[in-house]
Amino acid sequence: MRTPRRRLRLARYKKNRRKVQQRFRQRIFERDRTLEIAMHPLPRVVVLTGAGISAESGIRTFRAADGLWEEHKVEDVATPEGFAHDPQKVQAFYNARRRQLTSGDVQPNAAHQALAELEAALGDHFLLVTQNIDNLHERAGSRNVIHMHGELLKVRCISSGQVLHWQDDVKDDDRCHCCQFPSVLRPHVVWFGEMPLQMDEIYQALGQADYFIAIGTSGHVYPAAGFVHEAKLQGAHTVELNLEPSQVGSEFEEKEYGLASEVVPKFVQRMLAKIK
Numbered sequence: 227m228r229t230p231r232r233r234l235r236l237a238r239y240k241k242n243r244r245k246v247q248q249r250f251r252q253r254i255f256e257r258d259r260t261l262e263i264a265m266h267p268l269p270r271v272v273v274l275t276g277a278g279i280s281a282e283s284g285i286r287t288f289r290a291a292d293g294l295w296e297e298h299k300v301e302d303v304a305t306p307e308g309f310a311h312d313p314q315k316v317q318a319f320y321n322a323r324r325r326q327l328t329s330g331d332v333q334p335n336a337a338h339q340a341l342a343e344l345e346a347a348l349g350d351h352f353l354l355v356t357q358n359i360d361n362l363h364e365r366a367g368s369r370n371v372i373h374m375h376g377e378l379l380k381v382r383c384i385s386s387g388q389v390l391h392w393q394d395d396v397k398d399d400d401r402c403h404c405c406q407f408p409s410v411l412r413p414h415v416v417w418f419g420e421m422p423l424q425m426d427e428i429y430q431a432l433g434q435a436d437y438f439i440a441i442g443t444s445g446h447v448y449p450a451a452g453f454v455h456e457a458k459l460q461g462a463h464t465v466e467l468n469l470e471p472s473q474v475g476s477e478f479e480e481k482e483y484g485l486a487s488e489v490v491p492k493f494v495q496r497m498l499a500k501i502k
């Protein structure tokens with residue numbers, strides 16, 4: 227015979243069981259939803275940019291064809307030997323480049339802006355590797371940027387290697403504040419014969435990339451010219467966007483040629499349409 231108290235307990239038990247079952251169903255539902263998201267993740271994209279993307283913003287860089295950079299011989303202004311031989315000339319050269327960059331005459335263009343838009347959609351699945359030493363990507367809104375050849379708006383203590391932000395001219399008597407005997411500051415720029423920066427991070431990203439997109443890069447300068455090969459080996463889809471076929475153009479699966487400010491926004495819009 228059921229006493230009222232037992233009946234009450236039974237009713238409570240049934241109610242609890244219903245709740246537990248409901249919660250369990252909810253959990254399965256949520257698990258399936260997360261599974262679905264995991265099955266359609268955002269692609270991982272590595273973009274490499276070179277001089278071609280900044281050319282339309284008015285920045286002239288080193289021309290491989292004649293070995294000149296703004297009418298200077300590249301050995302004089304972009305090698306450790308050139309700096310050792312005539313540091314004042316080298317500082318004056320980078321001071322001029324720095325002044326041009328901060329003058330307001332130079333602005334990011336539609337290609338820089340499109341890449342910032344792509345990063346906004348992909349978040350940390352997006353890495354921008356640039357050979358350029360200007361800050362136009364950052365000014366367009368890019369955040370996850372590796373400057374493999376250094377940055378014009380930074381200098382480095384030649385003794386400790388400490389890197390400093392630097393907007394103005396480097397004057398003859400400018401010295402570091404990090405060493406006991408204040409040392410010379412050099413441009414934080416990778417010169418010919420020196421190792422590019424953050425290569426481990428770049429190769430790690432290339433190893434996980436679903437897309438590798440090279441923009442405005444001539445394919446003359448290694449190791450950057452080898453990135454397409456590395457990305458393909460790891461199974462990435464490779465894309466070249468350039469004014470004309472680069473030195474390593476035949477390695478890419480997809481290519482489009484024209485001005486960066488035209489082909490890059492078009493490509494990015496197509497990609498965004500696929501992601502969304």
Ligand SMILES: [Zn+2]
Binds near residue numbers: 383384388
């Ligand atoms: Zn120092």
